[in-house]
Amino acid sequence: MRRINADLKTISVKIGVGGAGFALVLGLGACGQTPVVSGSPAGHVAAGGDGSPGAHRPASACEVGAKLVPSCGAWWGVAPEVFTGRRPGRALKGAERRMGRPADIMHVYHRGPELFPTAEERGIARSPGGRRLLLINWKPSFDHTWAQIAGGALDRRIDRLADHILGGFPERFFLTVHHEPENDVRESPGSGMTAEDYAAMFRHVVLRLRSRGVHNAVTVMTYMGAPNWSAQPWFERLYPGDDVVDWVAMDPYADDRVQTFDGLVNKTRAQFAGWPGFYRWARARFPEKPLMVAEWGVFERRDRPGFKESFFADVRRRLPRYPQIKALVYFDSPRAPRGDTRFDTTPGGLKTFGDLARDPYLRAPAIPEK
Numbered sequence: 192m193r194r195i196n197a198d199l200k201t202i203s204v205k206i207g208v209g210g211a212g213f214a215l216v217l218g219l220g221a222c223g224q225t226p227v228v229s230g231s232p233a234g235h236v237a238a239g240g241d242g243s244p245g246a247h248r249p250a251s252a253c254e255v256g257a258k259l260v261p262s263c264g265a266w267w268g269v270a271p272e273v274f275t276g277r278r279p280g281r282a283l284k285g286a287e288r289r290m291g292r293p294a295d296i297m298h299v300y301h302r303g304p305e306l307f308p309t310a311e312e313r314g315i316a317r318s319p320g321g322r323r324l325l326l327i328n329w330k331p332s333f334d335h336t337w338a339q340i341a342g343g344a345l346d347r348r349i350d351r352l353a354d355h356i357l358g359g360f361p362e363r364f365f366l367t368v369h370h371e372p373e374n375d376v377r378e379s380p381g382s383g384m385t386a387e388d389y390a391a392m393f394r395h396v397v398l399r400l401r402s403r404g405v406h407n408a409v410t411v412m413t414y415m416g417a418p419n420w421s422a423q424p425w426f427e428r429l430y431p432g433d434d435v436v437d438w439v440a441m442d443p444y445a446d447d448r449v450q451t452f453d454g455l456v457n458k459t460r461a462q463f464a465g466w467p468g469f470y471r472w473a474r475a476r477f478p479e480k481p482l483m484v485a486e487w488g489v490f491e492r493r494d495r496p497g498f499k500e501s502f503f504a505d506v507r508r509r510l511p512r513y514p515q516i517k518a519l520v521y522f523d524s525p526r527a528p529r530g531d532t533r534f535d536t537t538p539g540g541l542k543t544f545g546d547l548a549r550d551p552y553l554r555a556p557a558i559p560e561k
Contacts, residue, residue: 264551268298269520270520270524280311280315289535297316298326300328307327307355308360324364329366332345337385356400357403363559365410366410368393369389371442372386376429386426393435410437411440412430416469418463433480438481438482444490445490447490452506452508457469483520484519486522490530499540503547510553
């Protein structure tokens with residue numbers, strides 16, 4: 192969400208800012224993953240293509256790949272109580288109580304020289320009551336251009352972070368670097384903020400971390416997914432490369448133009464007729480990559496008080512038709528840029544959100560310990 196990009200300059204990450212992250216038409220084989228951890232969820236609904244329902248899959252077939260791709264269904268995650276000032280642990284506990292289940296993914300944000308995961312975040316990941324995957328969203332700097340970072344200006348910062356991760360967190364986690372870069376692109380010569388500069392920056396950060404021994408970061412390239420940006424001539428040049436990207440993600444929100452789940456993940460606009468919608472584009476562009484809805488939220492509609500209730504029900508009904516989506520992470524906030532995305536503002540919304548959260552399709556395999 193764009194507001195985070197600005198507000199992270201003034202809001203401490205340690206109060207628990209997180210995106211709903213979340214994280215899209217083929218199963219495990221399509222994602223190129225080798226099953227390594229067995230799980231025991233209920234059976235899941237598979238699908239044969241975009242919009243066509245499939246058959247139930249037995250629980251014994253559900254596994255987690257090396258890149259944290261569940262072979263059945265999808266991970267369920269949340270960025271709880273964003274912009275409220277509550278600490279991550281307290282916010283997550285409250286969200287899990289309200290939705291009636293533990294989250295698989297906790298989405299948190301960091302910036303600049305901050306080290307992650309913090310002690311609190313490590314505790315969330317290792318909770319005796321249920322392990323969770325961390326989705327860590329890092330902006331390396333607000334003071335350096337992408338070109339400067341790619342050129343090594345922050346190598347000491349990256350190395351310090353690598354040492355911190357190696358010293359205390361061997362578990363796998365999701366890492367996205369400078370999410371939603373589209374509206375930060377400056378195509379003027381020498382800006383240091385072109386699409387190519389972004390790709391070079393992302394590559395440099397990931398390869399530098401790996402060279403220092405960080406091999407447990409599962410990397411996520413997170414786009415806004417909005418038609419006005421996706422239709423730009425430089426959009427394709429943002430992609431850093433398959434070797435440094437494990438998952439591809441989008442951050443869509445249900446504004447007044449969005450009525451259904453398909454409208455959320457496949458936003459189109461008449462003035463951008465060449466853009467097919469993010470899911471359709473990603474399905475064709477990255478057929479072997481798992482997709483993540485790393486942030487999604489439904490804004491309050493004063494003229495339609497029951498809209499959240501109906502929308503959450505639609506997500507539950509349609510999600511199995513988009514099997515390349517392997518993670519769905521909600522952005523829960525009373526003060527999102529264009530409205531209130533809390534899932535419990537009405538009794539009906541709370542009920543249908545809980546029904547969605549507890550649906551068997553979102554009961555992925557057990558979260559691996561390493």
